[in-house]
Amino acid sequence: MNNMLYQSKTWLIENLFSSKLNIALSTFSIIFAYYFIASFLNFIFISADWKVVDVNLRLLLLGPFPKDAEWRIWVSIFWVTFMSGLSYKHLSTFHLKHLMNLSPLILFILFLIDPIKNIIITLLTLISFILFVMGYNFPYERIPKFSKNSFILFGWAITLPLIVIFLKIFGGVETTKWGGYFLNIMLAWVGIIFGFIVGLILAIGRASSLPAIKYSCTFYIEVIRAAPLVAWLFFAYLVIPDLLPGFFAGKVDIALRVMIVLSAFTAAYIAEIIRGGLQSVPIGQVEASKALGMNAYQTTSLIVLPQAIRAVIPALVSQFIALWKDTTLILAAGLAFRELLGSGKSALAQFEFIGRYNEIYLFIGLMFWIVSFGMSRLSYNFEKDLGLNRED
Amino acid sequence: MIIGNFVFKDFFFKTNKRKNNTLQCIYIFFLSLLLFYLYLKASKLELGFDFLTNEAGFALANQWLTDYTPTNNRIDAYVTGVFNTIRLVFVGIFLTTFLGVIIGIARLSSNWLVRKIATVYVEVIRNLPLLLQIIFWWSFTLALPTIKEYINLFDVILISNRGIALPTILFFENGSIIDFVRPVVTVAENTVVQYTAGFVISTEFLAILLGLVIYTASFIAEIVRGAIQALPKGQTEAAQALGLSTFQSLRLIILPQALRIIIPPVTNQYLNLTKNSSLAVVIGYSDLFLVSGIIMNKAGHAIPMFIIIILTYQSMSFLISLAMNYFNKKVALVGNR
Known part of the structure; x- marks a missing residue:
């Protein structure tokens, strides 16, 4: 003592x-x-009077999403939690400590959402947790000739198309009915995947020795980076319908336009990040692969890109986090499309909740913070697994 | 047939150079097809710049160095917006650097509590959307007391939800070199209450400034921390051994060396701040994007207006990069110049 x-x-x-x-x-x-x-x-x-969040919870999380189609979202959540369970074991060993760190957040959410009143949500959340545990304890060894890596990669690759199918089959929900937190997640997800693919192509194009390809990629990247994202969203809203061929006119709704702009915008920034990575690969690597008789395609995909992307993982993840935070900007661009922040503003416009902005903003902030912080932690663990040295 | 095939192959793909040129020609062909199509579609829209000389017809809430009235033309309105943006960016860069460096140093403090507070600040602020923060600060400024019940700090600073009033500084007027005019709140006969003297910072400006500065500072703090940690530990130890105080070793030994690592990424953050200043549109601070948005809503002409916006932001970014590159050369190691 x-x-x-x-x-x-x-x-x-x-x-x-x-x-x-x-x-x-x-x-x-x-x-x-x-x-x-x-x-x-x-x-x-x-x-604080948490009634404003309690009453508007559906509006904040799903926006105008039809009530009888909610099962589509739950099926998507089940799939994602199952996949997370599978990959969680693969990424790092499970520690109770990780859950302990999350306990204040879980308690806060329980405090906000009365688990007994919303008994269905509680049960479905429990089911998704069970699916997480099932994914975590998936018996790989019982299935012969089974590669864990490729299974997980394949699973994540089909996740987004699968969710779109879940949302669309049997007379699904139109994109104009998407909203709330769910919309933020979908926009960021689409933006990250397509932004990365297009950004990769642009980065390789900019590093190309062919002047026509090189300068057109450079021009695209520099023009996109010159104006802020709000301006591009506004531009897409005003101009894209006029530029598309006639038969697209009715089909390109606001959601699709926003997805195109987010992907195109992120692609320019990701291209610059990957270009930095490409420049960090020593020229000897390229020469060695040529000496081994590899062609240009093999050299790029097997030798240069893996090293280049590995070197810029932190920057890529911070760009993804920036995109996640930037999904709120559709509010600033004045689009009639309610994501989480927009839903929060419409909740604040209700007569009985005027002036309750602290509660709403705290809730919205928490929802954004969890994902951003989770992404940065995930990338930190991933870098440690890869053996990239990093201070702190 | 075999010979023909051979000739075909030889013509197009034998030498690498010829293959490349063919590829480029095909690429340029399709690209110009796309551009031509876009041009055809866009030419149906209005592409001229004449609309800018028409009367603007809308009022702007904030002005700096300009005297714009709704009867002026749209160019004047846009220039007012540009000046507002420049003021915001200029003040923002200055304050965010100050705050960012302090928090970056605090993250490495030997004091446990200071270190933790700085860490919490960075981890919280940097993971929240900037737009949410700006809207929060705006609500915060609107929740200040009304101008009838203004807060009076020693008759020097007046605070209300109409903005913060500071003393005006006059040079060579009223017979003295420097003169201060205290801010005053006046109640007119028809019970309109307003600031009648003093330098008034509007709530919109305050909210967007707070949002931008606090958000960007968290990124600058991380850059500063990384740069200081990248320095060899012997530098700090040598400074201690020479008997320099903590402040002296920071000012004379650590920061000048860290500056070399700090400047390039911080330039990037300044450019981000410049582009993020367009978020002023949500709270109605009349920056260049808000003004051009109004013009586009009133008069259409989205494409020419957009070209102007891109050029304005690009030239501001160019000026900032130019200044920072000059500064970077100044602090670079002599051998590396």
Whole structure:
């Protein structure tokens, strides 16, 4: 006991009160932290009225999505949780610690969403959790001639088309009825996948030795990067319908236009990131692969690209996070299309909830923060597995 | 047939150069087809720039260095927007650098609490959408007391939901070299209350500035932290051994060396800030994007207006890069110049 007291005393002196400057800083920080944490907790548990989130939960998460089609989203969630279970085991070993870190968030969500009142949501969430565990304990070894890697890659590759099928079969839901948090997720997902593919092509094009291809790719990248994303969204809204051939006219709705713009915009930035990676591959690698008799296609796909992309994973992930955050910009571009932030604003326009913006914004912020932070942690673990050195 | 096949192959694909040229020709053919198609479609829209000389006919809430009225033409409106953007970007870059460097250093502080606060700041702010933060700060400024019940800080700063009023500084007027005019709130006869003196910062400007500065600072803090950590540890130890204080070793040893690593990525953040300033449109700060949005809504002409927007943002980015490259050359190691 005495020893512990002594240890904590030395820890305090070393970490908080080692010099006059530190004493001043610590005192100031303690007052600041106390004030901040106290008012934050006071807000969450006492002064906030969470009814605004509780009542509008459906609006915030799904927007105008039809109620009798909700099973489509649950089937998608089941598939994604199953796939996450499969890959989670593959990415890193499971620790209870990871769940412990998430426990405040889970408690907060339970606090917001009364689990007994919303019994169906609770049950379906439990089912998806069970699917996660099933995926985690998937018996690979019982299936002969089975490659774990290719199975997981294949599973993720078909996930997006599969979700679109889930949403569309048996007289599905039109994209104009998509909304809320679900819309943010779909937009970011489509943007990441198509942005990456197009960005890869642009990066290779820009590094090409053929001047026509090189300069047209450069021109595209530089023009897209010159204007902000809001401006491009606005532009797409105004101009794309006029530029498309006649028979597309009715078919390219706002959702598709936004997806095209997000992909085209992200592609330009990803192309620049991958170009940096391409430049970091030593020329000797290319020469060696040529000496081995590989052709241009083999050299690029087997030697250069794996090394180039491996070197820029952190930058790529931060671009993906930026895209995830930028899905809110359709509100700024003034499109009549309600993603999470837009739904939040319409919830605030309801008469009984006027002025309850702190609750709504805290909830929206939390929903965005979880995914961004999760992505950055995932990339951090992935880099560690790859053995890329990184400070901290 | 075999000979014919051979000739065909020889003509197109024998030498690498010829193959490349063929590929390029095909590529250029399809590209020009696409461009021609786009031109045909676009030529049905209005492509001239004459609409800019018409009367604007809309009022703008914020102005800086310009005296724009709705009777001016659209060029004047756009220029007002550009000046507003420049003011925002200029003040934003200055403040975000200041805040970012402080938080970056705080993340490496020997003080546990300071370190944790800085880490929480960075991890929270950087993972939240900028638009959400701007809207939050806007709600925050709107929730300030009304102008009738303004907060008075020593008669020097007045705060209300109409903005923050600071003293105006006058040079060579009223017979003195420097003179301060205190801000005043006046109640007119018809009970209109407003600031009548002082330098007023509008709530829109305040909200977008807070959003941009706080968001960008979290990225700059990470850059600063990375740069300081990339320095050899011996530098700090040598500074300590020489008896320099923490502040002295930061100012004289650490930061000048870290600056070389910091400048290129920070330039990128400045460009991001410039482009993100277009989000001012959601809260109604009349920056160049808001003004051009109004013009496009009123008069159409989306394509010419868009060319102007791209050129404006690109020239601002170019100027910032130019300044930063000049600065980068100044701090580069002598051998590397």
